[in-house]
Amino acid sequence: MAAFRIVSPLIFATFLVGQALAAEISATRVLEDADASEALAVNDECWNANAETQQPYHCALSALQRQGARKTAVVEESTREASFFKEEEGLESQAENVGKDDGVPYLSGQEYHDHHHRTCSGPNRLNLHGYGPVQLMNAKWNVPGELAGAVRVEANVVKPSITGRTYFTSSCASSYKSEDFVALRLLGKRFSYMSDVSGTGCGCNAAVYFTSMHGATDKSKCHDYYCDASNVCGANCAEVDVQEANMVAYRATLHGKGDIVGNGTGYGGWAPHQSVWTKGEYGPDGSRIKTTKPYRVSVEFPTTPDGHLTAMTVTLLQEGRSLSLAVGGYSRMQEISKALHAGMTPIISYWKAKDLTWMDGKDRKSGVGPCDLKGEGSKCGEHVKFWDFKLETL
Structure with missing residues (x-):
């Protein structure tokens, strides 16, 4: 495992250097084999300290040089101009040769992307109808200390x-800036999208949600201004x-700060949340929503005449059939209303846990719900789609 991670700082650094569009690169890159865990810690400390100027290549070398290198591999890379993906392909090819003949495990280009993220999900913008084109910027950390998975468009x-x-x-810049996060003012609006959660069983969570990231001042322990009600970062x-959601459970929830x-x-999970759908309606063999197929999710934020949120309503639609729910009567509705008025950032995530029964388990009192006390957490497809x-x- 240590040898696996040892190559990561260089590849991570090389990849970030290669992200610029039509970039000219001329460099001799040196990888010094060292203790991986300590090198990564030094690299992260340096990376975070230089987040505004973005000098990851320098950071990776500094981290490795401080570890008393045992051997050196040199990769010569000639000057070239290339598009975003062409640049990536070239760097991946170089990465594949590092450590290849010295018995040290190395990351191929594909393995690199399987274990690390692109800061930008791709060179092309995503079209949000009714708003305009947007970029997607990926998290570096899933939780503090654990690298996030890849997200592609x-x-x-x-x-x-x-x-x-x-x-x-x-926009997708080389560093995170809270003012760059989209702030959708959602009161009196409908937000909708197609969702494909096929291949996700108990313990998997395919999520679409909004939080107040735009204009945030706390960079968080994930170093990207990510915030949520659960204090994850x-x-x-x-x-x-x-x-x-997964193929057997679906939950929609309003959270005030810290709640x-x-x-x-929805369907699944513990009280005080109540299931309003049934296993027969939502699931792989659902009579209303068959989760082996894509379905449309539509969320509405209706208001009173004076502009205050009355409820959040969510409707799933598939081949002429539908399931609806409404979340209202929340003691902190005014706080949610203010956040929606100010503008919230759309976020997409996909994760798993051995025990996700708060979302997809059986209610402790009624016994209603799809999953046993211990979720599986391993029967999750490679990715989900939106x-x-x-x-x-x-």
């Missing part, structure tokens, strides 16, 4: 891999969960 389809998380932004804010439980409904995003006025 291919043909306007968002494809997060396990532990991947991505944010809607106005050490920063707290309001959270609106439109979808936390981990919140107020929600596409055809729309923003409309009610």
Whole structure:
């Protein structure tokens, strides 16, 4: 495992250098074999300290040089100009040769992308109908200390891999800036998209949600301004969960800042949340929503005449059939209303846990729910898919 991670700082650094569009690169890159865990710690410390100037290549070398190198591999790379993906392909090819003949495990280009993220999900913008084109910027860390998975945009389809998380932004720069995060003002609006959760069993969570990331001042322990109601990265804010789902469970929830439980409904999980759908309606053999196939998710935020949120309503649609739920009567509705008025950032994530029964388990009192006390967490597809995003006025 240590030898596996030893190559990571160089590849991570090389990859970030190669992200610039039509970039000219001329360099001799030196990889010094060292203790991986300590090298990574030094690299991260340096990377975070230089986040604004983005000098990851320098950081990777500094980290490795401090470890008393045992051997050196040199990769010569000639000057060239290339597009985003062409640049990546060239760097991956170079990465494949590092450590190849010395008995040290190395990361191929594909393995690199399987274990690390692209800061940008791709060179092309995602079209949000009714708003305009947006970029997706990926999280570096899933949780502090654990690298996030990859998220890609291919043909306007968002494809997060396990532990991947991505944010809607106005641009995808080399560093995270909270003012770049999209701020959708959602009161009186409808937000909808297509969702494909096929291949996700108990313990898998394919999520689409909003949090108050735009303009945040706390960079968080994930170093990207990510915040949510659960304090996952050490920063707290309001959270609106439109979808936390797999093939057997679905949950929509409103969370005030710091309120981990919140107020929600759907099918699966524990009280105080109540299931309003049934196994016969939502699931692989659902009579209303068959989760082996894609379905459309539509969330609405209706308001009173004076502009205050009355409820969050979510409707799933598939081949002429539908399932609906409404989340209202929340004690912190005014806080949610203010957050929606100010503008919230759309976030997509995909993760798993051995025990996700708060979302997909059987209720402890009624026994209603799809999954046993211990979720499986391993029967999760390689990725899930989301596409055809729309923003409309009610």
